Amino acid sequence: MNAPTRTLRLLTANIQAGSSTRRYSDYVTRSWSHALPAGSKRSSLDAIAKLASGRDIVGLQEADPGSLRSGFTNQTHYLAERAGFNYWSHQPNRRMGGVASSANGLLSRLEPVEVQDHALPGRIGGRGVLLARFGDDREGLTVAVAHLSLGVGSRMAQLDFIADLLTDHPNAVLMGDFNCKAERPEMQVLYRKTRLQPPGCLVPTFPSWRPDRAIDHILVSSSLQQRSVEAVPAAFSDHLAVAMSIDVPANALR
Template identity: 30%
Template sequence: MRFVLYNIRYGTGIRTHNFMRSSIKNLERITSFLNEQKPDIVGLIEVDQGSYRMGGKNQAELLAESLGHYHSYSTKYEESSLWRNVPVLSHQGNAFLARDRIRNETFHFFKQGMKRLVMELELEHVVVYLVHLAVGARARHHQLGSLYTLLQKAQKPYIVAGDFNMLWGEREIDLFLAASGLQNANEQHLPTYPCHKPNRHLDFILYSKGINIRDFRVPRVRFSDHLPLVMDFDVEVEEEKREEARIMAEA
């Protein structure tokens, strides 16, 4: 399977002065890039779900239609948040695109930070969690603790991906990896931000036991201020479950 993680910055490109302008043209470039990758799963951070920048159109829905994928999305602010009532901000969120049928989707929210959303996507043999952690170190520390607790409930091999905003550097993620037992797919610690001269490793794909990595890369494309991450992987499936899946597919 191929998983692509991409903080697309609401499709607004890399220039600050474009942030409040139409993002339709740049989204077309992102669409072409994703189609070239032929992903099975896509995790999108900073998705515009229908502000004036997109003429009321949801970027997740447009990308899913182009790829022929299912999609799941949510605003990054919890239901009681005042940010849900602010123009433009109320349309900002994260999204999943998936080639296979989505078995279940759950939206969790941290108790700390401005951006609180944790998206949980369950597919047949794997669960994927998508996060965009706080910039503030104190809030991010609490979010990581809550994320650790949430992951203990996983019943299948799982992936945790997103923009972790690890501004303290590698030591901060190393502590989380040691506690959780997860592995970092980016073994070479390739930087992902900023796209024009990357020197920070902010975006991560972490994985549990039962997942085997076949390939990992960070394409040098400049459609956002972040670089995308591409991971090819296999999921270890028990023979009994594999046979059950085969029978259901043939039915």
């Protein structure tokens, strides 16, 4: 007889702090939106909240924790309230003089038993991984949210650090903006040291207006059964979000 499972709906999204980027030229012509609160950021956040509302666990990258450009709004908290999540946590990791800040975020309908905040190594500081545990023992579900560096050397050190965090967690999910494809050499440390598996289906997510690079991922342990995966717009972010449904052993959530 098969052990009982529970289906969880996951989402990871780099929300670009609610800014709009619809073409490469916007990085120059709309650069002001990364420092000023003007624009349609609130309506973008509302669209992201609507997308998140159908999920059980959501990982966010580039969520502003409350600086000038967001109108001093903690965007993770705002999304949790708008999308009806009882549990949320955020990890501020990059601050630019009070004008702009960036954070990893977690929204959950399940109550975590523990949330950990880890700084990631790298040539330039300001990257982190947010780790939440569900269930009371080693077999519990562990969910990590990360935003990795652009540089290969820093990414390699960061992935090695994350692999050490997850090596003793048999039921794990790692989601986020990896800034690299899943088959890159630096990714192999995850597959060697943990039970995380390469994605069975590559889903291009960047740039959002003409996606041809799969750099946003949800990786799951071999004990977790993937049911579906797709890329979906995260308002007008330059990344598409990744949505996935997985079957989790019921005892991993007790």
